[in-house]
Amino acid sequence: MPSRVFVTGMGVVCGLGLDWPTLWSNLLAGRSAIRPWQLPGITDFPVRYAAPVDDHDFAKRFGDLPHLKQPMERRVRFGLAATLDALADAGVKNVSTLGTVGVAVGSGVPERDPDDFLLALTAQGPRWDELFRNKAHLNPGTGLTCGNDALAMRIAAHHCLKGPVLNISTACAGATHAIGLGFRMIRRNEVSAMLVGGADSVLNLPTMVGLHLLGAPSISDQFGDRLCRPFDKDRSGFVAAEGAGMLLLESEQCAQARGVTPYAEIVGFGSSMDAYRITAPHPSGTGAALSMQRALSDAHVEPTAVTCINAHGTSTPLNDPAETLAIKTIFATDQHYQRLMVTANKSMLGHLIAAAGAPECIATVLSVREGKIPPTINLENPDPACDLDYVPNTARQKMVPVALSNSFGFGGLNATLVVRRYEN
Amino acid sequence: MRIQSSQKIYLEYPGLYSSVGIGTNPLWQALRTESIGPQPLEGASEYWPQQQAYPIQNLNLSFLGVDRKTLRTMTRQSHLALYGARLSLAQMAPSIKQNGHTCGLYLGLPTVDEEIPSWSVLERLETRPSLEDLATLFLRETPPFSGLTFLNSSACAHISATFELTGALATFSPFSDAGLQALIEGALSLVENENDMALVGAVSPGVTPVRILQYDALAWHSPQYLGEGVASLMLRKGDTTESGVWIAGYGRTFGTTLDDRADALSHAIAQALDMAKVHPSDIHWILADSPWTEINRQAQHHALETHFMERRNALPILSAERVTGILGPAQPLMHVLLAQHGMRQGRRLLQNPDGTLQEEALIGEQSVLVIACGVYGQCVAVILQGRHPCPRASL
Numbered sequence: 096m097p098s099r100v101f102v103t104g105m106g107v108v109c110g111l112g113l114d115w116p117t118l119w120s121n122l123l124a125g126r127s128a129i130r131p132w133q134l135p136g137i138t139d140f141p142v143r144y145a146a147p148v149d150d151h152d153f154a155k156r157f158g159d160l161p162h163l164k165q166p167m168e169r170r171v172r173f174g175l176a177a178t179l180d181a182l183a184d185a186g187v188k189n190v191s192t193l194g195t196v197g198v199a200v201g202s203g204v205p206e207r208d209p210d211d212f213l214l215a216l217t218a219q220g221p222r223w224d225e226l227f228r229n230k231a232h233l234n235p236g237t238g239l240t241c242g243n244d245a246l247a248m249r250i251a252a253h254h255c256l257k258g259p260v261l262n263i264s265t266a267c268a269g270a271t272h273a274i275g276l277g278f279r280m281i282r283r284n285e286v287s288a289m290l291v292g293g294a295d296s297v298l299n300l301p302t303m304v305g306l307h308l309l310g311a312p313s314i315s316d317q318f319g320d321r322l323c324r325p326f327d328k329d330r331s332g333f334v335a336a337e338g339a340g341m342l343l344l345e346s347e348q349c350a351q352a353r354g355v356t357p358y359a360e361i362v363g364f365g366s367s368m369d370a371y372r373i374t375a376p377h378p379s380g381t382g383a384a385l386s387m388q389r390a391l392s393d394a395h396v397e398p399t400a401v402t403c404i405n406a407h408g409t410s411t412p413l414n415d416p417a418e419t420l421a422i423k424t425i426f427a428t429d430q431h432y433q434r435l436m437v438t439a440n441k442s443m444l445g446h447l448i449a450a451a452g453a454p455e456c457i458a459t460v461l462s463v464r465e466g467k468i469p470p471t472i473n474l475e476n477p478d479p480a481c482d483l484d485y486v487p488n489t490a491r492q493k494m495v496p497v498a499l500s501n502s503f504g505f506g507g508l509n510a511t512l513v514v515r516r517y518e519n
Numbered sequence: 520m521r522i523q524s525s526q527k528i529y530l531e532y533p534g535l536y537s538s539v540g541i542g543t544n545p546l547w548q549a550l551r552t553e554s555i556g557p558q559p560l561e562g563a564s565e566y567w568p569q570q571q572a573y574p575i576q577n578l579n580l581s582f583l584g585v586d587r588k589t590l591r592t593m594t595r596q597s598h599l600a601l602y603g604a605r606l607s608l609a610q611m612a613p614s615i616k617q618n619g620h621t622c623g624l625y626l627g628l629p630t631v632d633e634e635i636p637s638w639s640v641l642e643r644l645e646t647r648p649s650l651e652d653l654a655t656l657f658l659r660e661t662p663p664f665s666g667l668t669f670l671n672s673s674a675c676a677h678i679s680a681t682f683e684l685t686g687a688l689a690t691f692s693p694f695s696d697a698g699l700q701a702l703i704e705g706a707l708s709l710v711e712n713e714n715d716m717a718l719v720g721a722v723s724p725g726v727t728p729v730r731i732l733q734y735d736a737l738a739w740h741s742p743q744y745l746g747e748g749v750a751s752l753m754l755r756k757g758d759t760t761e762s763g764v765w766i767a768g769y770g771r772t773f774g775t776t777l778d779d780r781a782d783a784l785s786h787a788i789a790q791a792l793d794m795a796k797v798h799p800s801d802i803h804w805i806l807a808d809s810p811w812t813e814i815n816r817q818a819q820h821h822a823l824e825t826h827f828m829e830r831r832n833a834l835p836i837l838s839a840e841r842v843t844g845i846l847g848p849a850q851p852l853m854h855v856l857l858a859q860h861g862m863r864q865g866r867r868l869l870q871n872p873d874g875t876l877q878e879e880a881l882i883g884e885q886s887v888l889v890i891a892c893g894v895y896g897q898c899v900a901v902i903l904q905g906r907h908p909c910p911r912a913s914l
Contacts (some may be wrong), residue, residue, distance in 0.1 A: 136650035140658075189770065197773070204669040207635040209657075213647050221641035223728045229564035239729070240736035242693050243630045243671070248895040252775040257783065259771040260702060260897045264672040264690045272689060276704065279711070300650075301635045304657045305669050337575060365713075366687040368624060369678035373589060373667060389713065439818060484528060506676020508688060 099347040100281045101357030101517065103248075104185025106177035108294075109338030110146035111444055114180055115157045118454060119461050122469035123490040129320045129334050131459020134300055137375055141314040142307055144322045144359035146336035146445030147298055148173060156219075162253060166236030167245065168206040170450070173248040174294030175253070177453075181290065181341040184226065184420045186355065190254040193349055194287030199277040200247040201269025201293035203449030204302045205238020222242070246294050258286040264449075266504030267407070269293050270340065272454030275364030275510055277344055287349040293340030293450035299514075309374065311411065323446075324473040325408035325439035326415045326481035333409045336445025338454025352419030354480045355515045358459040361396025362497075375413050379398025383407075386509035387425045387499060394513040396497055398426050401435065403468055403498040405459040408439025408486075409446055414503065416480035423483075434491070438462075438486045439471040452502035456512055459500040463516040466494045522794060526756045527765040530704040530903070533856040534606025534720075536599070538563045538573035539747035541606070543860040546853070549842045551878055560726070568730070573746035573844030574726040578602050583681055592664040595747075596726040600674035601681060601750035602728055604740045605779055606893050608682055620735040623686030623714035624678055625705035627697035627721030627848030628671045632729040636660075674722065686714040693806055694893035696771075697721065697848040698750070699901055700770065701893045702855060703769045705754050718914060720751035721853075723846040734811065737894050741811035746844020750852035752859075764859040764905040767886070770793030774896045777814050781821035784898040788826050788890065791900040797886045802835070802902075804867045804887040806854035807911065809840040815892045822890075822898075836869050851891040855903065858887040862905030 105115045110128025112118035121128075132145035148169075157163055157176045167175075182190065190196050211233050215226035224469075225484035233240055244262035251260045259280065265272045270293025297303060306312050313322050313332030323334040350357055367389060369382030376382065385502055407418055426432040440455045447454065462468050467490055475489040500512045522528060525730065535542055539549040549555045557571035564570075580590055583605060593601075604624075634641070636653070640660045667673045675690050689704045691697035698721035705717035724730045726745050734745070757763065770790025774783025792799060799839050805823065810816040824831050839857055840850055861867045867881040885905040892898050 106566070134654065137654040138651070140654065150900075152542075199770075205630060209636055209653055212634050212636055212641060213644075215641060216644055216647060218645055220645065221638060223562055224564045224566050226728070227564075233732070233736065235736075238731060242737070242894070243732070244693055244893075244895070248897075251773045252895070255775065255779075256773055257786070258773065259700075260893075260895075262692055264670070264692050265675065265688065266670050266672045269672075276689060279707070283707075283711075292609065300654055300657060302659050302669060308657075308661055308663045309667065318758070366689070368675070368685050368688055370679045370683040370685045373673065373676050373680055374664070382685065389687060393711075408897040443807070488780075504672065504676075505670060506662075506673055507679060508672060508675055 097282045100278045100361045101345050101347065101350045101356050102342050102359050102361060102460050103345045103350050103357050104181040104343035106180025106184060107340045107454050107457055108148060108173040108177045109444055109447060109454055110148055110336055113152060113455055122440060122443055122458055122468055125470050125472045125488060127320060127472060129323055129445050134303060141155045142303060142312045143316060144320060144334050144410045145298055146334060148338055149381060156205055168236060168238055168241065169296040169337065170206065170294040174341065175249055177341040178250050178290055181343045185343045190256060195258045196256050196288045197260060197280060197286045198247050198250045198256055198290045199261040199263060199273040201263045201449045202243050202246060203241045203269060203295045204297060206296060206299050207239055207301050207466065208234040208237040210234065211237065211239050211301060216226045225329040250290055252357050262474045265508040266387055266506060267448055267451055268502040268504035268508050268510040271448035271500065271502035271512055272366060273512040274342060274410045275512055278361045278364050280430055281344055281346045288345045290341060290342060291344055292341035292453035295448045295450040296337035297448050298337050323410045325410040325442050325443050326469055326478060326485045327474050328476040328478045330415065332411055332412040333446040336447045338447050339450050340457050359463045359517050360515045361512060362515045363390045363396060363513030365389025365393055366402050371507050373506045376417045376503060378417055382505055382507045382509050383418055383421035384424040386511040387421065390499065390511035390513050398428060399431050400497045400498055403436045403462055403495045405455050405498065405500040406437050406439045407501045408441050410441060419481045419483055432483060434452040435483060436468050436486050436491065437483045439466050440469060442472045443487040459498045459514045462512050463495045463498050522706055522710055522766055522768060527711050527759050528754050529763045530675060530752050530859050531755055532607040532610040532753040533859060534603050534751040535853060535856050536575065538575050538746055539842055543856050546617050546839060546857060547860060550839060550876060553842060567731060568739060569731065569744060572726040572744050575747045585681055592662050592696045594631060597674040597677050598724045599749040600626060600679050600720055603751035604678045604682060604718055607718060607751040607753050620715035621686040622684045623705060623717040624675055624684050624688045625701040625719045626675055626690040626833050627701040628674055628690055628692040629722065629724035630693040631669055631671050632724050632727055634729055679790065693896050694900045695847055695850045695891040696893035696897040698852040699891045699899040701768050702852060702901060706766045709754055715724045715874050717754045719754060719911045720749065721848040722749045723747050723849040738812045738869060740813045741809060743809050743840055744844045748843055748846045748849045748853060750849045750856055752856060762906045764862050764903055766901060767789050767904040768902040770900045772898045774898060777817055780814060780818035780896045783896060784818050784822035784858055784892055787827040787898040787900040788822060791902045795902040797902060801884065801886050802888050803881055803885055804858065805834060805836040806858055806889045807836050807838050808890060808892050809838040809845060810892060811845055812894055819892060835867065837868050851889055854889045858889060858903050
């Protein structure tokens, strides 16, 4: 008998808040985490806006925790903090009391310290010998020496988890994938609970150079901190962000035994591949449509039951019209797409890349719980190719029985979650 | 949850490329004869923990029709993954590809192991540059699509785009457990009707100085050499009465300390046995990890003793990494293919206590255990079963 899967705890670290109540109130108020930004020590990098986590605030909120003081990548630090918050939010002091618990984390590009390879330099140029001779000086807190599953491993080790430990790499769909796979594990009674989500930080030299050369982040200075404009005619690329979101998912039996009231229920997950280009989404949104269709089918939910979609909505020229077409395809019956509310959290959060799906899933959970939909801000001149109700600029209050959360990764790797309002 | 009920998940179209060649048969023969040895690592010196390895030849994938510029910016692991996919998909009849089946993709991938800044950039430097100069150099010298090569999931995107796969997907990384996670999730995607069939692949990291640095930092403690390879296969649903090799059970757990890890691996094996409804005495062959940390070596030893105590002096065990080198995520999938090959032939290769190998018949009901343990304690076990109408008596 498949188990129902409930969201019982949530933790978030991002530019818009270091806990979910702050994140939620900022989203509803239409506040943005995007601000002028520059790569440390570099004055003329073309990307000039980002949504970073405030280091001072983070240290104030989490700085006393000894296991966060060890050398580690920023994303790992954010992920560990979000996990602790999710567990505290769920009222769980000892994870082992939940039964078999696993972890599934979406991770992206390892954070590399260029100084590591500069250790190879000699007066005659770089030599591997020199690097090996200096290996004791490698930065112990970077992705070079930690592996890209460092967060999943640290969560599992810190909380003495006994269940499956998965590190998932599906680019910008990573966190949504992790939540989806964790949901499935509980549903098929493989585990009683899962810590799921993602963490990422691309605001470093190697990764930002790579992203910039792909032409993905906006380099426009036309709109200042209103640069991220999903579905707007003047959108020009995403705005990079960093952070983490973690959720505690529990089986119905586990949640009931603890007597907790879930925030919401995860009822479906779907994924797909575009089979198109490595650098662009399919222009007709076929992969995105397949992902949503599979998620709805997995959830046994009719498209007409859906009232809200938390869109991938990156503010890139290619994603937004393709996602719009995909939504129109899947919700074509009775032109249901005209009644949908489609919101793009990235207009305020920026793009957390591999982690993006996690805070967006948290926002979706809160939408179905509270019947409030955050706005898509900076939507001033709608693109004619983007003609849905994107909840422009002002939050809305409306019952949301069922909502989708979309994440579409580089190279056409797509994932969608179906979230339903909790009913006993 | 059972992985088999009214239907079974069958393994088909094996694709394998390692230092011993293409296909499972060359691997089998190399194990029998142990004729393949490691090659000297170019540029190795006294500072390197190892001076030999099992690399494979560079691949020319232009025949796949991939854009030239895209090929140039793909990492070695993406090349390998694409080639592995090709090895499996090329065996499929066009009718299977064309009849609208949804094919999913499940990959086990390593951490990206590029040097950053790239060696070509470093070669322009004689002294440590300022951060500003380094950034300028980065911007000028980094190839346009390198952002994609930093993402190991790009391997998945390349395969999807090249072979027009639109099914559900997942990619796992970075250690040996990732190969079996890909197999399990691929199988579950069929059980849960997400895909009609699934391509499963796993790739080793490249044999590069960076990988040696990475493993060294992770308490590398192994006499085994590093290797390169890719393993792939297709999963399909079939009737329970069909002959072939199928996935009968799996288990996955985690253990941090030595004691935890031995228990975790033991528990993963117990889960797999329970799901497959197989008693340990009915396991005819164990394809095990070649652990490269001391803690994993001991954990595997203890876990196997727990389940196979009565046979502890004559465990039917093998690791093929003795002739391929350490393959990371590709290792357990290579073992799955080796198990499939052995079951089809009615043969198995066993490691004697003195380290030599012997080949003997694999008879009766065939159940094979494949295990993997990631460096941090991610434990996975899979049980394969096979039924063949007439296994060959000898090779």
